[in-house]
Amino acid sequence: MTTEATPLQSRAQRALTRVDLAIVRDYGVVVAFVALFITLSLSSSVFFTWANMKNLAFQTAPVGIIAVGGTLVFIAGGFDLSVGAISGFSGIIAAQAFNASLGLWGSLIVGALVGLGFGVGNGLLITLGRVNAFIATLATSIIINGLGQVITSGNLVSVNADRFSTLGLGTVFGINYPVFVWFAFAGVCGFLLSRTAFGRYVYASGGNAEAARLSGVRVNVVRAATFAISGLAAGIAGVILVSEVQTAQWNANTGIEFDAITAIVLGGTSLLGGEGAIWRTVLGAFFLQMIGNGFNLLGTTPELQYVIKGLILAAAVSLDAWARRRRA
């Protein structure tokens, strides 16, 4: 037999690594964020300027909103792939409603509510329909993309009124509205999660569904609600994006769901549910955008940013798995 530490020593060592990994997983995003921030500030004279900071936040807002909604889904033990399709569809509805002279805010709200409706549909399919969340939202995203093509005949929907871009491009103190929307949404979701009974149920449903059920928690209702919130987030992001460019197309936001998932995971929210926080997702989204921003500012091969993003994502998930394993 090989030499071994006594049980006591090895237990103490295990406890130490356990704590370390969980902390790295949870707060790694803070360290990475600060490190990248300082690096970029030192290596580019443009990075740490008011204009660039504003721009960074503005660009992050839509993904950030979707990621915030997705964080709730993740913590409750779900997964939502349909947010890209939902946001595209919501944009179409908002544009068409505006063209049908529903009024600026009316059409934007209708667009966002359509997102909420799809989210409720996802929630029902996954809880009552018992379809695996990954497959269910893959299926609904295909359906929604199809519906988007049907109602637009596959064409662009243009809005010829500058007023329509109020939400996307309007500013207060020089800061674009979407940034405020994002922070407000993150604030509400953060409050829900950390300060309300609903938030407790979200953590409980994802952390140990059976224990939650035996404690009287309606796990299915809680899970469905997180999908509804995620759908609403996608709807809001969709109307913001369509308002920015004043054109809508069914596949305009394809892929945004992956950016959102990346932001969530970078923020240390576990794919397995039960753990995570909104503020870290916000940092994760910023971090992701900063990588792209940095590549642009430094003028290096911009394509390389995807390689870096992918590597960081893989590292974040691996860290989560190891942190979990040590605690099992």
Add this chain to the structure above:
Amino acid sequence: MSAFVEIRGVSKRFGGVQALSGVDLDIVAGSIHALVGENGAGKSTLGKVLAGVHRPDEGEVVVDGRVVAYRSPRDALADGITIITQEPTLVPHRSVQENVFLGVEQGALGVLDERRTARRFAELVQSAGIELRGRRLARTLPVADQQKVEILRAIAREARLFVMDEPTSALTADESERLFELIRSLRDRGSTIVYVSHFLPEVLALADTVTVLRDGKVVRTSPTADETPERLVAAMLGRSLDLTFPDKAPPPADSPVVLAVRNLARPPAVQDVSLELRAGEIVGLAGLIGSGRTELARAIFGADRATGGTIEIGGRAVRARSPRTAIRNGIVMLPEDRKSQGLLMLRSIVENITLPHLADVSKGGVMSVRSERRRTVELIQRLDVRTRSPKSAVNTLSGGNQQKVLFARWLFHAPRVFIADEPTRGVDVGAKRAIYELITQLAESGIAVLLISSEHEELLGLAHRVLVMRAGRLVAEFDQKTMSEDAVLHAAFATGGEEAA
């Protein structure tokens, strides 16, 4: 004959529980050696140590005169030792043949040789005297045949010693009989079988040698011919731990019936069970593992829906549709497995306690952190949960303290019926005593307690009345005067008594 396997002074501890202490045992090659004992006596643990599933804390295992230290079942298999568990672990969607040769595929350079596989399978089946079609999908087989696949799989790896842990628990009488024939034929071909079971008649019919375990120690090992069911039961009994119990305070005879269960059914685990619990009464539910005790508790609590029967709380009929409705009606349950069914291991003590009661510590859905903390700190102190902070995650606590957190959860509001399923499992002696006192206090405060425990001593020490389950039915009831460990055990094992099945 010399011993194939010698176990010398083996001890194994799980958390606060000493599962095995100083076990000595010789297993003779080519024999069927049975391990018997009460639930928790250590017989399964011993089988698993042998098969490399668990590593002993102390002592050594000698195989063929060589000291071995298995790190995994794989290491044990290299010496020809394998375990056949209660639940077969096959790849369901692949064929019998593929399952048998999983990991030892027949072929060259990673390319399968179908013909050689079929030939080798035919040889195996013939030499073992088993009838099985190699191309059938594993999932289509009944459990009995799945076990045969496991046995073939072991033979394909040249196993010489099979540890079988309660192999008949999921089999019909007929299937069991055929399994016994197979076991005998394996022995006659020179294999050794370690047979872990609590079905005494089958042990006596099958084994050559029988070892009785109690509280992780060997009581005696003797030839089966010298044993009778009565002698075996007597050996399993006996005062185990030096535990004392709080004084019993049975409720007055006119104490009202709080819970009345009539003809409750959830086949096959629960069949036509009727029982009543009075306020202030502790009723113990005894029975072997698999007798339906836990399933009965879960059906009353609404964790699993009953298919028939009625439940009345305080004379009012209620429907046990979900744990949520049960909790509203004042029925709470401490689940059998606190980690997988009870606690949110990564969340704080406070959160775990208040989870079912958030409406009481929030306003309009918003948590009132201060009132939550005040009310939980009171409970933490009252139940003496040892922790640095109420905000500590539950996974930092010892087993006993984790269990106290669950008690605190259900004492946040005084329930009317408290069901405790194995409340002292995996808990050290000190915490056990605290839990006994707690259960007694609950009853004194007027709560009706249904206590499930595999430790009969615990049941007898706490309960005012003991019900015994066997095969999904209540088969015996004992009151303060008639209850004894002997009587309970005989009813549970169906030996001796007039109501033998």
